[in-house]
Amino acid sequence: MINKSLSVVKIRDTLMVTMPTDPDDVMVSALQEAVLEAMEKYRPQGLVLDISAVETLDSFFARTVAETSRMVALMGGRTVIAGMRPSVAITATQLGLTMGTTMAALNVDRALDLLTAKPPRRESA
Amino acid sequence: MSALTLESVSISEESDIMAARQAVRGAASKLSFTVTDVTRIVTASSELARNILLYAGSGVMRCSLLDHDNLRGIELTFEDKGPGIPDTELAMKPGYTTGKGLGLGLPGAKRLMDEMEIESKIGKGTRVTVRKWLRS
Numbered sequence: 001m002i003n004k005s006l007s008v009v010k011i012r013d014t015l016m017v018t019m020p021t022d023p024d025d026v027m028v029s030a031l032q033e034a035v036l037e038a039m040e041k042y043r044p045q046g047l048v049l050d051i052s053a054v055e056t057l058d059s060f061f062a063r064t065v066a067e068t069s070r071m072v073a074l075m076g077g078r079t080v081i082a083g084m085r086p087s088v089a090i091t092a093t094q095l096g097l098t099m100g101t102t103m104a105a106l107n108v109d110r111a112l113d114l115l116t117a118k119p120p121r122r123e124s125a
Numbered sequence: 126m127s128a129l130t131l132e133s134v135s136i137s138e139e140s141d142i143m144a145a146r147q148a149v150r151g152a153a154s155k156l157s158f159t160v161t162d163v164t165r166i167v168t169a170s171s172e173l174a175r176n177i178l179l180y181a182g183s184g185v186m187r188c189s190l191l192d193h194d195n196l197r198g199i200e201l202t203f204e205d206k207g208p209g210i211p212d213t214e215l216a217m218k219p220g221y222t223t224g225k226g227l228g229l230g231l232p233g234a235k236r237l238m239d240e241m242e243i244e245s246k247i248g249k250g251t252r253v254t255v256r257k258w259l260r261s
Contacts, residue, residue: 058171095233
């Protein structure tokens with residue numbers, strides 16, 4: 001299986017990253033840096049991480065996604081993971097993985113809807 | 126019980142985790158495991174292969190097909206000559222880590238598989254064996 005190099009694409013006001021079927025550690029590590037650089041360059045509202053092709057999501061990948069999502073949040077953006085397969089959701093839950101506060105959507109369309117929706121307003125005192 | 130060793134993958138760098146995963150995916154696909162079971166087995170192998178890298182530096186994974194009467198399954202062993210695990214019971218506790226990981230590897234892999242055994246000797250090394258049986 002050949003892993004294509006990771007590309008971060010800006011569409012309108014959103015960054016989009018599509019993960020390959022079997023992302024290796026090098027690619028997972030590269031994700032963080034590529035995303036944060038693109039955040040600075042394009043200043044988008046957020047990031048959609050399309051994982052609909054991903055067949056293996058282990059603790060290293062999950063931790064990197066959760067960390068990246070926190071970093072994106074610190075820079076002022078929001079992260080949505082999109083399209084997790086049922087077998088991956090079952091495995092991730094049994095393994096005990098958590099994605100922190102990262103939002104999730106059934107597919108990329110719904111992820112974009114989530115990002116363009118206004119964030120819930122905080123009650124002001 | 127007969128066991129047919131299909132493949133062994135030496136693990137000493139990050140890219141070997143991928144090689145181990147692919148070997149396991151190939152073997153698990155030979156038996157007619159469901160997609161979810163294949164995902165469980167491959168994910169468990171990823172955690173255990175990474176443990177070798179994190180804690181021992183290098184080691185080897187062996188992948189065997191099991192045939193026991195009418196029961197068929199897959200067995201993975203992860204062997205290293207690392208420092209060993211001082212307290213295997215503690216190491217199995219979810220969330221326990223010596224600081225390098227999330228503390229999910231061993232207990233998580235156990236939940237994903239049907240059976241798990243850990244043999245470890247301080248200063249000698251560790252062998253983790255996991256099995257998953259094919260439901261008929």
